[in-house]
Amino acid sequence: MAQEEKNSIFAIKIVPHLDAAYNLARGLARNEQDAEDIVQDAFIRAYSYLDSFSGKDGKTWLLAIVRNTFYSWRERKQVRQKVEVSDRTLDDLFISDSSRTPEAVFESKDTQEEVHKALNSLPVEFRETLILWEIESMSYKEIASITGVPMGTVMSRLARGREMLRTLLNNRWKGNV
Amino acid sequence: MSKMQSQDIHALLHPYFDGELAYSDSILFEEHLENCPDCSLALAEQQELRMLMEGPGLRYPAPAKLRHNIYSSYARNQQSSRILIHWNWKIYGIAASIAIALLGFWIVLAPGSPSAESSEAREIVSGHLRSLMATHLFDVASTDQHTVKPWFTGRVDFSPVVKDLSDRGFQLLGGRLDYIAGRPAAALVYQYRKHTINVFEWNTGVVNPQGEEKSTMKGFNLVAEWIGPIKVWIVSDLNTEELDILANALR
Ligand SMILES: [Zn+2]
Numbered sequence: 001m002a003q004e005e006k007n008s009i010f011a012i013k014i015v016p017h018l019d020a021a022y023n024l025a026r027g028l029a030r031n032e033q034d035a036e037d038i039v040q041d042a043f044i045r046a047y048s049y050l051d052s053f054s055g056k057d058g059k060t061w062l063l064a065i066v067r068n069t070f071y072s073w074r075e076r077k078q079v080r081q082k083v084e085v086s087d088r089t090l091d092d093l094f095i096s097d098s099s100r101t102p103e104a105v106f107e108s109k110d111t112q113e114e115v116h117k118a119l120n121s122l123p124v125e126f127r128e129t130l131i132l133w134e135i136e137s138m139s140y141k142e143i144a145s146i147t148g149v150p151m152g153t154v155m156s157r158l159a160r161g162r163e164m165l166r167t168l169l170n171n172r173w174k175g176n177v
Numbered sequence: 178m179s180k181m182q183s184q185d186i187h188a189l190l191h192p193y194f195d196g197e198l199a200y201s202d203s204i205l206f207e208e209h210l211e212n213c214p215d216c217s218l219a220l221a222e223q224q225e226l227r228m229l230m231e232g233p234g235l236r237y238p239a240p241a242k243l244r245h246n247i248y249s250s251y252a253r254n255q256q257s258s259r260i261l262i263h264w265n266w267k268i269y270g271i272a273a274s275i276a277i278a279l280l281g282f283w284i285v286l287a288p289g290s291p292s293a294e295s296s297e298a299r300e301i302v303s304g305h306l307r308s309l310m311a312t313h314l315f316d317v318a319s320t321d322q323h324t325v326k327p328w329f330t331g332r333v334d335f336s337p338v339v340k341d342l343s344d345r346g347f348q349l350l351g352g353r354l355d356y357i358a359g360r361p362a363a364a365l366v367y368q369y370r371k372h373t374i375n376v377f378e379w380n381t382g383v384v385n386p387q388g389e390e391k392s393t394m395k396g397f398n399l400v401a402e403w404i405g406p407i408k409v410w411i412v413s414d415l416n417t418e419e420l421d422i423l424a425n426a427l428r
Pocket of ligand 1: 187216
């Protein structure tokens with residue numbers, strides 16, 4: 001691909017999805033600075049792999065790269081830290097972290113903040129599926145393509161992820177912990 | 178999908194709610210819904226949850242700094258490629274004859290392991306690209322070689338070649354620590370007529386008799402040379418002749 005052509009494809013098809021890329025990275029990394037680094041890195045990868053882009057659906061293509069970038073970033077981080085919160089199950093989050101009672105997880109009174117915290121506490125595969133569906137408005141098919149699982153798995157992850165979210169929020173709001 | 182177990186039909190609740198069901202399944206689920214208060218309640222609860230997730234609290238626009246970095250790196254590429262195309266046309270005639278000359282040059286000087294060479298060149302190009310795309314162009318930003326050079330002391334195991342070549346149009350902008358093929362390398366950044374040049378240098382530990390190497394990759398030109406045991410790669414979207422001027426000046 002000639003560089004001129006490459007640049008214009010990049011500008012027209014990829015760069016406009018920057019907000020979506022950041023949103024996903026932020027939801028996955030759960031941290032502002034890491035999300036910036038991941039997006040920065042993902043755009044470099046996207047630019048260097050642009051030859052493999054079919055020209056169709058830049059958003060799906062870019063978000064798959066953002067996701068891959070996140071996973072390789074997390075792998076490097078895990079090597080350093082050995083323990084990664086997002087790999088624990090939901091129950092572990094509440095039981096193993098003795099300094100934080102379930103109430104403390106949702107200490108904020110702000111509803112949005114509570115929903116945000118609940119979402120952040122979901123295991124990564126449910127988190128990414130919910131973000132892609134509810135926030136990025138991707139279809140089941142697109143989510144399947146980004147996350148590399150069958151559509152049936154996307155469907156069951158959405159159902160399970162929503163159930164976990166509702167349980168977390170209900171426990172908080174109805175006080176029946 | 179004909180007769181469904183109620184267990185199966187309940188699996189349709191979420192895709193129904195999401196509008197992801199085929200028409201026939203959708204009809205099937207609606208029929209079920211009329212006779213199943215559990216599903217009606219579940220749908221209402223899902224609606225409630227969706228409303229909670231609709232607020233701005235879960236949506237983050239990209240920070241201005243990140244947006245600026247991505248946009249400006251793209252704009253820089255755009256601009257340089259236009260200049261590159263312009264140059265390509267201008268020097269087309271000369272280029273053909275140079276290409277033939279270079280071919281001879283390559284045959285004489287091509288090293289024993291071309292794949293290792295080209296993977297090195299690839300690393301250089303991606304290092305260059307990385308520096309253009311990311312915020313991380315400098316660890317030390319200074320036009321003064323007496324500030325830039327000492328910065329590398331203790332960071333790399335040699336004294337990098339850093340020169341003030343502003344009288345020849347090459348403005349030193351700064352330097353950073355980079356990694357090429359897993360080795361720490363000094364990266365010096367120069368600017369020549371608004372084009373960014375990265376000069377990567379590392380200590381090979383041996384004095385190598387190889388001469389200058391040239392290559393083009395992804396629209397960037399590369400010139401490599403040896404200064405004693407130090408391997409120097411110069412990369413930019415400038416043409417090879419201009420990079421040669423810099424290579425000679427650094428020697
Ligand atoms: Zn039902």
